[in-house]
Amino acid sequence: MILSEQYKTMKDFISSLQDEITGTLGEIDGKSFSEDSWERPGGGGGRTRVIENGSIFEKGGVNISDVHGELPPEAAAQLNVKPGKFGATGISIVIHPHSPKIPTIHMNVRYFETESGKAWFGGGIDLTPYFPYEEDFVFFHKVMSDACESVITGSYPAYKTQCDEYFTIKHRNEMRGIGGIFFDYLDGKNPDHFALVKSTGNSFLKAYLPIVKKRKAALFTDDEKNFQLHRRGRYVEFNLVYDRGTVFGLKTGGRIESILMSLPPVVHYNYDPTFENGSQFDIMNQYYQPKDWLNYE
Amino acid sequence: MILSEQYKTMKDFISSLQDEITGTLGEIDGKSFSEDSWERPGGGGGRTRVIENGSIFEKGGVNISDVHGELPPEAAAQLNVKPGKFGATGISIVIHPHSPKIPTIHMNVRYFETESGKAWFGGGIDLTPYFPYEEDFVFFHKVMSDACESVITGSYPAYKTQCDEYFTIKHRNEMRGIGGIFFDYLDGKNPDHFALVKSTGNSFLKAYLPIVKKRKAALFTDDEKNFQLHRRGRYVEFNLVYDRGTVFGLKTGGRIESILMSLPPVVHYNYDPTFENGSQFDIMNQYYQPKDWLNYE
Numbered sequence: 001m002i003l004s005e006q007y008k009t010m011k012d013f014i015s016s017l018q019d020e021i022t023g024t025l026g027e028i029d030g031k032s033f034s035e036d037s038w039e040r041p042g043g044g045g046g047r048t049r050v051i052e053n054g055s056i057f058e059k060g061g062v063n064i065s066d067v068h069g070e071l072p073p074e075a076a077a078q079l080n081v082k083p084g085k086f087g088a089t090g091i092s093i094v095i096h097p098h099s100p101k102i103p104t105i106h107m108n109v110r111y112f113e114t115e116s117g118k119a120w121f122g123g124g125i126d127l128t129p130y131f132p133y134e135e136d137f138v139f140f141h142k143v144m145s146d147a148c149e150s151v152i153t154g155s156y157p158a159y160k161t162q163c164d165e166y167f168t169i170k171h172r173n174e175m176r177g178i179g180g181i182f183f184d185y186l187d188g189k190n191p192d193h194f195a196l197v198k199s200t201g202n203s204f205l206k207a208y209l210p211i212v213k214k215r216k217a218a219l220f221t222d223d224e225k226n227f228q229l230h231r232r233g234r235y236v237e238f239n240l241v242y243d244r245g246t247v248f249g250l251k252t253g254g255r256i257e258s259i260l261m262s263l264p265p266v267v268h269y270n271y272d273p274t275f276e277n278g279s280q281f282d283i284m285n286q287y288y289q290p291k292d293w294l295n296y297e
Numbered sequence: 298m299i300l301s302e303q304y305k306t307m308k309d310f311i312s313s314l315q316d317e318i319t320g321t322l323g324e325i326d327g328k329s330f331s332e333d334s335w336e337r338p339g340g341g342g343g344r345t346r347v348i349e350n351g352s353i354f355e356k357g358g359v360n361i362s363d364v365h366g367e368l369p370p371e372a373a374a375q376l377n378v379k380p381g382k383f384g385a386t387g388i389s390i391v392i393h394p395h396s397p398k399i400p401t402i403h404m405n406v407r408y409f410e411t412e413s414g415k416a417w418f419g420g421g422i423d424l425t426p427y428f429p430y431e432e433d434f435v436f437f438h439k440v441m442s443d444a445c446e447s448v449i450t451g452s453y454p455a456y457k458t459q460c461d462e463y464f465t466i467k468h469r470n471e472m473r474g475i476g477g478i479f480f481d482y483l484d485g486k487n488p489d490h491f492a493l494v495k496s497t498g499n500s501f502l503k504a505y506l507p508i509v510k511k512r513k514a515a516l517f518t519d520d521e522k523n524f525q526l527h528r529r530g531r532y533v534e535f536n537l538v539y540d541r542g543t544v545f546g547l548k549t550g551g552r553i554e555s556i557l558m559s560l561p562p563v564v565h566y567n568y569d570p571t572f573e574n575g576s577q578f579d580i581m582n583q584y585y586q587p588k589d590w591l592n593y594e
Contacts, residue, residue: 059568257569266564266565
């Protein structure tokens, strides 16, 4: 199988994006990302960049991969495509700051194609804050809206709703954060979809950097840190029980360390924690439900 | 549906066992368990006892439950029984000590019956140590062997093997601990199986208390504590990705807090941690594979 021109363009895009994002985040932190290149036995490989114990970022990973070869049968069945050769390339980012005043952020964009002629794009960005800075949530969703609307007019509401639904911890009927945008199985032959993926990738720093700069010097209390450590437990709960990329990746022989780099560095699981009615934690908990952030007052 | 005499006897057994275990562990710790009784909307309920931030036990839960009523359709399908009324009663224990020199322990025994006449027992005990005290592992498995062999001659090896297999993190081909015994779907009409369940329940303190007493005063280093925090991440990884009781319980409306009381209080997830060849951590990692502990030299 010869991977398409679009596949190569996507690979170049995410490789540059990884450089730009790790360079920028490393600069503001003062600590550089370390790099770990790896090969996949069946074909392809990836380049994982990680920061741990930086001055701002407690743990963060920016991983690009290009895996290709014979599609594993269980993957073909799950994806409902014919067995045969495939290629999948994408970038995944998860950043966990020390401070509970700076949100955790996640981004992923990916492209998949098969020799039988299937091709699609997927991806999204979502934010997981621990402190009720509503203005940050509105700002974040405005950047997300711009990323979508500048490419496909009227597309933000649907991708926003898909994100709310996807990042829900179903047994709790509660989101892991405040959402963002999420799309999947977008026709790979429609150039608007590639443009959307690029726009999403390029919106990562536009959305996150202003929040990091604005909140990095904010002081926080032990209670605020403990609330973050508690909510990080919900992050793990979502990722290991529901996240398709995580569970599917682990069960089909993906590179474990690159998949699980998403997990927060330190997590607390207390028995049935409760938060005083009307406290900032109680208020924050109410934000983990779908809200119309663009029109929030 | 009228629950059977055996069901009631089992309920009484686990209720007494909960008293004995929480009383004994609370006494050695110096801090008592707190109690949280809950009801299940569809019928039945439970009594969860928890210790947090004790002097020895960082977090521990001992939960008994008796849930009955109409079997949820997805549960009937999963269990391959006819829809209708059911009863399920059992005890679950997970204890996470502060010290990495004292292992984490888990026990569960349970009984299930349906109005269509199905009945079975399940359960087991397994140990998750963080320090290579081989003599403790041998001792633990001897108590497990006695618990099985005193009731059903020749039964330990099969239940030991099932435990090794069940508590494996499949994508890593690595156990979460050093195993113990595990059995499931044992015919509820065979009195030997009830006797095995009682023997298993009664072996909990016999197996764990001598280890706690022997190791509670042992000093430990930061590196040893960090190794425990790292391995607790594997504990979460197993429970949320593979443990049937956890995943099935969460997805079918079980009481979330009682299910997730098994999660360790503080967990570290580092990117791709490595341990020096021949170090105690490297040695400990090699023990997370099936071993014939009864004949260990």
